[in-house]
Amino acid sequence: MNHLRTALLLPLLVVSTPSITAPIREAALARHIDVLASDAYEGRKPGTPGAIKAVTYIAGAFRDAGLTPGAADGGWYQAIAFTERTPVTTDMRVGTRHEAEVTATGLDPQVRIANAPIVFAGYGIVGQGRDDLAGVALTGAVVVIRSGTPAGMAQAPRTAERIATLQARGVAAILTVTSATTPWADQTAQRTRPATTLATVRRPSVQGTMSQAAFRRLAPNADALLAATDTAGFRTVPLPGRMSLTVETTIRPFTSWNVIGRRAGTAAMGQAVLFTGHWDHLGICRPEGATDRICNGAVDNASGIASMIETARELGTGAKPVRDEVFIATTAEELGLLGMEAWADAPTVPLTDVVAAINVDTVAIAPRGLPVAIVGRGLTRLDRVVDRAARRLGRKVDTDLEANAFTDRQDGAVLVRRGVPAVMIGGSFSDLKRLEAFLGSVYHGPADAPGKSVVLGGAAEDADLTVAVARTLVDPAAYPAR
Numbered sequence: 001m002n003h004l005r006t007a008l009l010l011p012l013l014v015v016s017t018p019s020i021t022a023p024i025r026e027a028a029l030a031r032h033i034d035v036l037a038s039d040a041y042e043g044r045k046p047g048t049p050g051a052i053k054a055v056t057y058i059a060g061a062f063r064d065a066g067l068t069p070g071a072a073d074g075g076w077y078q079a080i081a082f083t084e085r086t087p088v089t090t091d092m093r094v095g096t097r098h099e100a101e102v103t104a105t106g107l108d109p110q111v112r113i114a115n116a117p118i119v120f121a122g123y124g125i126v127g128q129g130r131d132d133l134a135g136v137a138l139t140g141a142v143v144v145i146r147s148g149t150p151a152g153m154a155q156a157p158r159t160a161e162r163i164a165t166l167q168a169r170g171v172a173a174i175l176t177v178t179s180a181t182t183p184w185a186d187q188t189a190q191r192t193r194p195a196t197t198l199a200t201v202r203r204p205s206v207q208g209t210m211s212q213a214a215f216r217r218l219a220p221n222a223d224a225l226l227a228a229t230d231t232a233g234f235r236t237v238p239l240p241g242r243m244s245l246t247v248e249t250t251i252r253p254f255t256s257w258n259v260i261g262r263r264a265g266t267a268a269m270g271q272a273v274l275f276t277g278h279w280d281h282l283g284i285c286r287p288e289g290a291t292d293r294i295c296n297g298a299v300d301n302a303s304g305i306a307s308m309i310e311t312a313r314e315l316g317t318g319a320k321p322v323r324d325e326v327f328i329a330t331t332a333e334e335l336g337l338l339g340m341e342a343w344a345d346a347p348t349v350p351l352t353d354v355v356a357a358i359n360v361d362t363v364a365i366a367p368r369g370l371p372v373a374i375v376g377r378g379l380t381r382l383d384r385v386v387d388r389a390a391r392r393l394g395r396k397v398d399t400d401l402e403a404n405a406f407t408d409r410q411d412g413a414v415l416v417r418r419g420v421p422a423v424m425i426g427g428s429f430s431d432l433k434r435l436e437a438f439l440g441s442v443y444h445g446p447a448d449a450p451g452k453s454v455v456l457g458g459a460a461e462d463a464d465l466t467v468a469v470a471r472t473l474v475d476p477a478a479y480p481a482r
């Protein structure tokens with residue numbers, strides 16, 4: 001830290017933002033990472049014994065850091081029910097013709113759909129000046145859609161939203177046509193991989209993918225249809241014939257947990273600042289016989305959990321917060337931000353009372369001294385608070401928007417979509433070359449392990465920044481509510 005610079009700037013700033021009392025040390029972070037990312041935790045995959053070890057460790061560490069249990073039942077754990085579906089067999093017939101190039105999963109272990117009408121719904125987008133589904137009854141239909149985004153549409157609805165829109169129209173099945181560039185035979189890994197949803201999620205009876213070739217056999221005028229989907233005037237069209245589907249699925253229910261700790265503020269106003277980070281990772285990720293089978297997830301995201309624990313401890317020193325501090329170690333981020341979704345569906349603080357959220361994910365890749373970037377810059381009113389705190393700590397501020405490429409890839413996205421200002425902050429996201437080098441090599445592999453992939457200087461420095469930012473956010477005088 002540059003003390004001279006800090007001293008010069010201080011008189012110009014808001015007085016109610018104290019500097020940090022003691023810097024967070026690399027060794028403190030390493031202690032948590034070494035445990036959470038050890039082989040004994042087997043990669044912290046939700047639904048495994050390693051996951052239970054992880055949540056137990058985090059609850060203990062939250063307690064040691066001075067937090068109290070924050071789940072709705074008065075304990076540390078928010079239990080979440082999940083459903084994992086793995087495709088077994090898919091039998092698809094159009095009239096008497098059998099079609100092999102289709103893979104789907106069902107709502108139940110065996111689902112049969114007989115003689116259903118077939119429609120092609122393009123991108124399946126309703127909104128942004130389009131209504132791909134206008135004027136067509138979809139109840140009981142097999143709906144074929146294409147993936148991707150229409151030419152020229154910047155912010156298309158997410159796939160999950162398109163599926164929900166179709167689901168609301170009572171469709172029996174949704175089949176997505178896969179990319180023309182990758183041959184069907186080369187997509188086996190994606191097609192047969194298990195998919196997990198929250199158990200509460202509604203979905204059509206059958207959901208799956210079909211090859212380009214299968215689509216072309218289904219739609220004699222496929223090229224014209226596909227071309228039409230890029231125009232705003234596109235409308236869902238019936239395809240010839242009737243479809244029958246028999247789908248067998250292995251269904252595995254399991255439970256996993258968000259760990260929630262809190263520190264009560266001095267004002268009983270109910271407002272809170274949220275600190276989030278996911279504890280889950282990919283588990284045993286290599287086949288039997290491989291030298292190293294465990295994806296330990298040291299950087300992703302034992303580093304973020306370590307940072308959150310030490311941030312909690314540091315915030316417990318000095319003046320008590322006015323607003324509540326709530327710490328959520330989420331599960332199932334790697335399965336699609338599902339733990340965060342589950343919390344947002346049943347929040348322990350009303351979402352309108354969450355004045356700000358800071359997510360911590362994949363922070364231990366950079367040394368000290370990098371400029372501070374914000375993932376989500378320009379999307380919330382937190383930028384000013386973060387930039388000021390960074391400058392006060394003698395750090396440079398990276399004001400370009402490059403880090404926003406990661407906005408949708410982290411738990412904070414769930415909160416932003418629901419109107420909660422949420423960001424990730426720090427040096428890891430200002431040096432995108434370094435971040436992309438990590439993502440292109442050790443990321444999501446067995447090499448992301450303690451001592452190998454972990455660089456802690458920047459993580460410690462960024463935790464200090466989080467503490468400084470948090471001290472402003474918990475104070476209504478320094479950071480008024482919306």
Ligand SMILES: [Zn+2]
Nearest residue numbers: 300301334444
């Ligand atoms: Zn990950």
